[in-house]
Amino acid sequence: MKLKFWGVRGSIPSPLLSSFINEKLIVALTEAGRAGIDLHSPTAVEAFIAGLSPAVNGTIGGNTTCLTIETDDRLIIFDAGSGMRELGRHLMMREFGQGRGHAAIFFTHTHWDHIQGFPFFVPAFIEGNTFDVYHVHPHVPQVLTEQMDSRVFPAQFSALGATFRFHQLPVGGTVTLGDLEVANIELEHPGKSYAYRVKRDDDIIVLATDGEYKRLDHPALKRYIDFYRDADVLIFDAQFSVREAIIKQDWGHSSALIGADIARAAKVKRLVLFHHDPASSDEEIVAIMNQTREYLTHHHRRSLVMVDVAREGWEINLNRNGNFDVQQVNVDGMVCLNLLGQFDARATEAFTRAILAVGQSHHNQTIVLNMENLAEISVAGVRALLEARSNVYGIAIVNVPSNIYRVMELSGTLDFFAIYPTLNDVPWKGATPEG
Ligand SMILES: [Zn+2]
Numbered sequence: 430m431k432l433k434f435w436g437v438r439g440s441i442p443s444p445l446l447s448s449f450i451n452e453k454l455i456v457a458l459t460e461a462g463r464a465g466i467d468l469h470s471p472t473a474v475e476a477f478i479a480g481l482s483p484a485v486n487g488t489i490g491g492n493t494t495c496l497t498i499e500t501d502d503r504l505i506i507f508d509a510g511s512g513m514r515e516l517g518r519h520l521m522m523r524e525f526g527q528g529r530g531h532a533a534i535f536f537t538h539t540h541w542d543h544i545q546g547f548p549f550f551v552p553a554f555i556e557g558n559t560f561d562v563y564h565v566h567p568h569v570p571q572v573l574t575e576q577m578d579s580r581v582f583p584a585q586f587s588a589l590g591a592t593f594r595f596h597q598l599p600v601g602g603t604v605t606l607g608d609l610e611v612a613n614i615e616l617e618h619p620g621k622s623y624a625y626r627v628k629r630d631d632d633i634i635v636l637a638t639d640g641e642y643k644r645l646d647h648p649a650l651k652r653y654i655d656f657y658r659d660a661d662v663l664i665f666d667a668q669f670s671v672r673e674a675i676i677k678q679d680w681g682h683s684s685a686l687i688g689a690d691i692a693r694a695a696k697v698k699r700l701v702l703f704h705h706d707p708a709s710s711d712e713e714i715v716a717i718m719n720q721t722r723e724y725l726t727h728h729h730r731r732s733l734v735m736v737d738v739a740r741e742g743w744e745i746n747l748n749r750n751g752n753f754d755v756q757q758v759n760v761d762g763m764v765c766l767n768l769l770g771q772f773d774a775r776a777t778e779a780f781t782r783a784i785l786a787v788g789q790s791h792h793n794q795t796i797v798l799n800m801e802n803l804a805e806i807s808v809a810g811v812r813a814l815l816e817a818r819s820n821v822y823g824i825a826i827v828n829v830p831s832n833i834y835r836v837m838e839l840s841g842t843l844d845f846f847a848i849y850p851t852l853n854d855v856p857w858k859g860a861t862p863e864g
Pocket residue numbers: 439440540542543639704
């Protein structure tokens with residue numbers, strides 16, 4: 430399954446202001462100066478830019494909710510926020526441009542920020558395209574039609590060239606589309622919203638946007654935790670700070686830290702913060718991500734769920750090939766790298782880049798590699814681990830799954846590494862404090 434984000438903001442589209450672009454340029458150029466980057470070399474500049482924070486080298490994006498999940502033979506669109514316009518442009522370059530496209534569209538609910546892109550979705554105007562629309566709220570067809578009423582929009586729903594087939598889903602029901610199963614659950618939100626859990630073999634993606642969790646005790650959260658359980662990716666409404674989520678009761682939104690607690694309880698691999706507040710700058714959203722990563726390290730058991738921010742144009746590939754990722758978190762002043770996915774020949778470059786970056790900034794520190802979310806390792810991966818030792822002060826490895834332990838054993842390399850059962854077993858006290 431390939432997941433792609435086309436719109437990630439909540440409430441209303443919020444285009445990047447000129448003043449923010451200006452700030453990004455100042456930060457980037459100042460950092461380049463400090464790092465001594467050769468500004469006459471396009472390759473050096475490109476590599477430097479790629480290493481900058483997503484808040485500096487691009488933007489989180491200003492479009493409202495729209496995302497897609499795609500397999501070889503299925504395309505599912507979730508919500509029709511303003512991000513749907515760009516999705517439409519992209520689809521027009523494919524079979525949808527010739528009127529031969531088919532997609533399913535699932536609606537979480539019909540607030541403006543989840544439907545306003547629909548009238549600008551060009552494939553809907555092309556004869557021959559077919560859309561199966563799935564919705565739990567019975568009023569979805571009516572709202573889509575009224576949004577294009579002649580008093581407020583020049584083209585009417587009835588004049589659309591494509592064929593639309595509406596399918597109302599029961600609350601809590603599951604629909605099967607080829608080898609995909611899509612289940613739903615009701616979320617607390619003004620007028621209700623529905624989360625969707627998409628499952629294909631062992632791969633699970635959950636979209637849970639526009640949801641409030643008023644009670645945080647286990648019995649109240651249990652139904653959500655069960656629904657989100659073992660998700661590879663949980664896309665979570667993180668519009669508010671914890672403080673706002675408490676003050677703005679009944680607004681129907683949640684926060685990143687509440688998402689972190691729920692993700693940890695549900696054993697989610699990767700938490701993706703979503704439905705960003707239109708008033709938050711890119712820098713503020715990245716700061717929320719960093720706080721959430723830190724928050725998860727303060728828990729007694731230190732289960733390190735990966736945390737990311739959803740940004741426009743970002744893709745996550747769950748095809749079990751090439752989905753390797755490495756993410757840095759700081760735990761008690763120590764640097765920990767979370768490894769995710771398949772650690773093979775395609776992964777070594779990304780891994781080595783991350784090791785070199787840590788080695789440069791933390792010369793005299795042991796770093797921890799958390800393998801909790803690593804699916805498998807090849808000899809190329811083991812080799813990269815061995816080579817990494819020369820680029821950092823020392824390496825400790827924790828949470829090694831049995832299949833990976835066995836590969837290291839078979840390759841006769843176990844004794845090259847300091848392996849501990851969990852993060853808590855690493856002798857942190859001997860660490861050099863962060864400079
Ligand atoms: Zn919304």
